[in-house]
Amino acid sequence: MSILVELQSRFRAALAGLVDDPSEFLKLVQPAADAQFGDYQANLAMPLGKRLGKPPREMAQQVLQRLDVADLCKQPESAGPGFINLQLRDDWLGNHLQTLLGDGRLGAASATVARRFVIDYSAPNIAKPMHVGHVRSTVIGAALDRTLRFLGHRVISDNHIGDWGMQFGMILYGYKHLRNEAAYEQNPVAELSRLYRLVNLLVGYHEDMAALPELKSRLERQEQVVAEMVAQPPPTEKAALKQAAKALGRAEDQIDQLRKLLSSTHERIARIEGDPGVEHLARAHPDIRSAVLAETAKLHAGDAENRRIWRNVLPACRDEIDRIYRRLQVTFDYTLGESFYEDKLAGVVEDLERRGIARPSNGATCVFIEGHETPFLIRKQDGAFLYATTDLATIQYRMQTWQPDAILYVVDHRQSLHFEQLFATARQWGYRDVELQHVSFGTVLGDDGRPFKTRSGDTVGLESLLDEAVSRALAVVSASDEKKPGRDAAREDNRGQIAEAVGIGAIKYADLSQNRTSDYIFSYDKMLAMNGNTATYMQYAYARVRSIFAKGNVDLAAIRQDAVPISLAHSAERSLAVAIAQFPEALGLVVADYRPNHLTSYLFELANRYSTFFENCPVLKAETHALRASRLKLCDLTARVLKLGLELLGIRVVEKM
RNA sequence: GCUCCCGUAGCUCAAUCGGAUAGAGCAUCUGCCUUCUAAGCAGAAUGUUGCAGGUUCGAGUCCUGCCGGGGGUACCA
Numbered sequence: 001m002s003i004l005v006e007l008q009s010r011f012r013a014a015l016a017g018l019v020d021d022p023s024e025f026l027k028l029v030q031p032a033a034d035a036q037f038g039d040y041q042a043n044l045a046m047p048l049g050k051r052l053g054k055p056p057r058e059m060a061q062q063v064l065q066r067l068d069v070a071d072l073c074k075q076p077e078s079a080g081p082g083f084i085n086l087q088l089r090d091d092w093l094g095n096h097l098q099t100l101l102g103d104g105r106l107g108a109a110s111a112t113v114a115r116r117f118v119i120d121y122s123a124p125n126i127a128k129p130m131h132v133g134h135v136r137s138t139v140i141g142a143a144l145d146r147t148l149r150f151l152g153h154r155v156i157s158d159n160h161i162g163d164w165g166m167q168f169g170m171i172l173y174g175y176k177h178l179r180n181e182a183a184y185e186q187n188p189v190a191e192l193s194r195l196y197r198l199v200n201l202l203v204g205y206h207e208d209m210a211a212l213p214e215l216k217s218r219l220e221r222q223e224q225v226v227a228e229m230v231a232q233p234p235p236t237e238k239a240a241l242k243q244a245a246k247a248l249g250r251a252e253d254q255i256d257q258l259r260k261l262l263s264s265t266h267e268r269i270a271r272i273e274g275d276p277g278v279e280h281l282a283r284a285h286p287d288i289r290s291a292v293l294a295e296t297a298k299l300h301a302g303d304a305e306n307r308r309i310w311r312n313v314l315p316a317c318r319d320e321i322d323r324i325y326r327r328l329q330v331t332f333d334y335t336l337g338e339s340f341y342e343d344k345l346a347g348v349v350e351d352l353e354r355r356g357i358a359r360p361s362n363g364a365t366c367v368f369i370e371g372h373e374t375p376f377l378i379r380k381q382d383g384a385f386l387y388a389t390t391d392l393a394t395i396q397y398r399m400q401t402w403q404p405d406a407i408l409y410v411v412d413h414r415q416s417l418h419f420e421q422l423f424a425t426a427r428q429w430g431y432r433d434v435e436l437q438h439v440s441f442g443t444v445l446g447d448d449g450r451p452f453k454t455r456s457g458d459t460v461g462l463e464s465l466l467d468e469a470v471s472r473a474l475a476v477v478s479a480s481d482e483k484k485p486g487r488d489a490a491r492e493d494n495r496g497q498i499a500e501a502v503g504i505g506a507i508k509y510a511d512l513s514q515n516r517t518s519d520y521i522f523s524y525d526k527m528l529a530m531n532g533n534t535a536t537y538m539q540y541a542y543a544r545v546r547s548i549f550a551k552g553n554v555d556l557a558a559i560r561q562d563a564v565p566i567s568l569a570h571s572a573e574r575s576l577a578v579a580i581a582q583f584p585e586a587l588g589l590v591v592a593d594y595r596p597n598h599l600t601s602y603l604f605e606l607a608n609r610y611s612t613f614f615e616n617c618p619v620l621k622a623e624t625h626a627l628r629a630s631r632l633k634l635c636d637l638t639a640r641v642l643k644l645g646l647e648l649l650g651i652r653v654v655e656k657m
Numbered sequence: 658g659c660u661c662c663c664g665u666a667g668c669u670c671a672a673u674c675g676g677a678u679a680g681a682g683c684a685u686c687u688g689c690c691u692u693c694u695a696a697g698c699a700g701a702a703u704g705u706u707g708c709a710g711g712u713u714c715g716a717g718u719c720c721u722g723c724c725g726g727g728g729g730u731a732c733c734a
Contacts, residue, residue, distance in 0.1 A: 024674095033677070043676050046714065056714070080677055081714055125734070166733050293732095338734095364732055373659060373730070380732040387734050416661070417729055442662090443728080476696065483695090502696090513682095514670065519663075519727080525683090526669065530696055532682040533670095540696050548693050589673060601671075604681080615689095615698050635693095657696070 001096075001107055002584040004029065007040055007069065007086065014066040015044075019051065031582065037079070038087035039578055045082035056082030093577050094566035100580065101560040101633060106641055108584040110152030117155045118398050119145050121410035122330070125162035126317040126337075127171050127196045129189075130324055130462040132522060133412070136441050139508045139650065140516055141410035142330045143596040144439070146648045151591060156402055157332045160394065161321070163314065164338035165387060169296030170199040171313065172306055173288065176295075178281070188316045198281070203289045205272045205282050208265045215265065219258045226251050297384045300342065310339075327466055328504065329650060341393040345385040348393045349378050357428050369424045376421040388422060395426050399434065406435035408594065413440035413517065439594045442519035469503035469528045476530055477502070477657070498654045502536055503528070505651040509535035512649055513600040533604050535651050538642050541607035543657040544614060545639040548632075550655075552620045556636055564629040572613040573634060579606040580637045583645065596649060603645045610638045 008026045015022035025044040032041045045060035052059065060078040067084075069076065074087045100107050121141020124130050141157070149155045174195030184191040229248050273279050285291070299306040325331065349365055352358035358367045358378055366375035378389045398407060409419060419438035426436060477495050510527040514520055530536040549556065568574040579602075586602035589595070619635060622628040643653045 027674075028676085030673070030676090033672095037677075041676090046676080050714085083677065123734095162734065362731075366731075375731065377732050382732080384732080386732070390734095413662075414728055415734080418734085420661095445727090480694085480696065515672095517662085518670075521669070523669075529683080532696095534682085534696090536696055540694080544694055544697085551693060585673095592673085595673095597671080598673075601681090608681095611697060612699090614693080618693070620693050657694070 001109060002588060003072075003088070003096075003581055004031065004040070004585045004588075006072070010067060010069050010072075011042060011044070011063075013068065014063055015048075018062075018066075019048065031585065032085065035575070037083070038077075038085040040086040040088075042084040042086070045078070045084060049082065060084055088578065090568045090574065093574070093581065094568055096581055097566050097577055097633065097637060100637055106583050106637070106644060107581065108151065108587050115153050115405040116402065117148055117153055118402060118404045118407045119148075119155060119157050119410065120160050120408065121145070121157070122332075123160045123162065123411070124321055125165075125167050126314070126321060127162070127167040127192065129193050130321060132462060132465060133444055134462060135465075135507065136444065136511050136516070137410045137412070138328060138330055139511045140439070140441060140596060142328075142650045143512055143599075143648065144408065144410070144590075144594055146650060147587060147590050147596070147599070150648055151587060156334065156404065158398070159332040159335040159337075161335060161337035163317075164299075164342060164390070166292065166296050167196065168299060168310065169292040169294075170196050170203070172295040172299060172309060173292045174199040175309055175313070177285070188313070189320045192313060192317065198278075199288065199292065201272070201278065202282050202285055203292060205269065206286065206289055208269050212265060212269075215258065215262050219255065219262060222251065222255050222258060226255060293382065293384070297382055300384055324462060324466075328508075329652075336394075336397075338387070338390045341390050341397065344393040344397065345389045348389055348396065349385070352378065352392075352425075352429065355429070357425065367421070367425045367428075369421055372421060372424075376425055388418070391418075391422050392425060392429070395422075395431060395436075396429075399431055404434060406437060408437045408439050410439045410441070413442060416440055437594065439516070441516040444522045445519055446522060465507065465527070466504060468524065469507050470499050471503070472528050473503035473506065473530065474499035480657070494654075494656065498657060501652040501654050502530065502539060502657070505535035505539060505646070506530060508649065508651055509600060512596045513604075515597050516595055535646065538603050538607045538646055539651075539653055540657055541610050541614075542639055542642045542646075542653045543655060545610070545635045545642075546655045548619050548635055552632075554632060559629060559632045559636060562629050562633075564626045566633055567627055567630040570617055572609070572616045573631070576606075576609045576613045576634055576638065579609050580634070580641055583641050586645070587648075599645055599649060603642060606638065606641060606645075
């Protein structure tokens, strides 16, 4: 049971008769912003007063007269311009916690209306190794997956891996023309990823070279424009003068931008030309871009050799990403990659054309969408399909196969235009009763504020990040052991497992604790931190609770059934109790806007309050037996909420640290 | 050009569809391990929420303009 939901229903009853639809006011019943205002607050008297044309303070009084919360709360008070402050009764809170002791769900009710979700997350491109950019989608997606499932929804997780696009054309081209057979024999995935990067580099080089003349002439034109503007006699009128200055500034900005673009293009070209080996390859493969596209088209058209290579190469790539998923403990119900839909693509385009949703334009097939300047391309001039086509086929398949109420795409926010167009097209196509959600997240940036890359231009591999995290955690575990001699010897064997849980947990938490919509600057130290607001802090709090149980030989089953009332006399006990009871509210926030950072904030707050409790309230040495039992109950609930909450985030707890 | 997002403490980030005195962590400083794990606790210091207007009982949040940064923008994903 959620206290907030209960309070809202009490307010609903109180508002009945005052307004027709109380819903918009009920959302103003919230946990208190500050402990001095109690546990919960209702901010509805002000807007209500405005609606009914009465002074807000009077309105608050009127609501209070109609409000029946005497069983849960102390006498509510009205404060300030009309805030209503509510404080839970200690006896009610104690009883409530008592019922939670016997509740495996810790108060989190199963959804009354179970929805069916398809969650599309992780989706790496299997032609290249997973890097830090894949962590966010994987970790956020998995957390939403687990949380929705826990709340009683039907969830189908589907890893839509990239195994069919132009990136595979690059692999094919590289495999055929640039492969080092010995390296491939030894480590196929490493060689494939080298080939992918190499071909990508060469394609980029020729694109840069091709773009250069146009870029130069644009710059010259722009410089001329500015020169003419400067040569103009300045207008005499003040307003016109200001206008002219502004226009000049903008034109100069464009020059700056063009110069930057030009110089970065020159830089890339120089890098290639400065490397004799690569330069030689660039000269030897002048038409590489169109050749790559041709390989892609051939694969799609069913060319026997390309299909054979594709089939041979795929298993090794899949093994590679599966190894990372095992380590992250992420699993999917389905892994239906782009290739799964290849035989459906032509039908999709045909169907959309027949219905008049798509039409040919400049040799390609497009969907024109109102409000969008550029069309949504579903087939290229050369006949090849695009990821738009695949995504449409995927929607069709998911709807036919699973009839979901919602499809969530956990994907970088840079693809928002694509999803807008995709969803708009899907709706025109007839899929109107499904919630199509782009659960977007911000980009991982480097120190320079640009999308994250290492100096060499390669993104940081995910696996090395995981290794680094675990090895740092191991160092901390070992250091902590040495500081406290006299621990049990079996402990040594556990260090590796503890380090794995702590290290991986740190990385996951770093991503989950951020509002997913913000970009963030990647930092090893931050991602691998084990102090402060980190998964480690919660794991540590959990281990401290478990340590009390171990030391006291506590029989938890007996404690849970013990009739001794829970005492909340100490402020640390009470504040901990309130946090425990608010677990369901945190889960509600997570699913309301698909943001796991609500759960991390909650768990940090809970663990924080536990630490205060731990310092101030002796458990095993409590003054009386009853107090000892009461505190053990608080410990038990804290540990269980921490464990369950972290599990929903995909983070493991350990018994000792 | 069009379009979307962002600008909060020295740094990295929060702030529940507009709520009370804008909060954490890191870094800095001061205390606390013979008492259940110091990966911790208690405390100090840190702000013109980019700027200027507007809307209202109330604005980091909404509107307008400006400044600054980033993304996307017809055949990559």
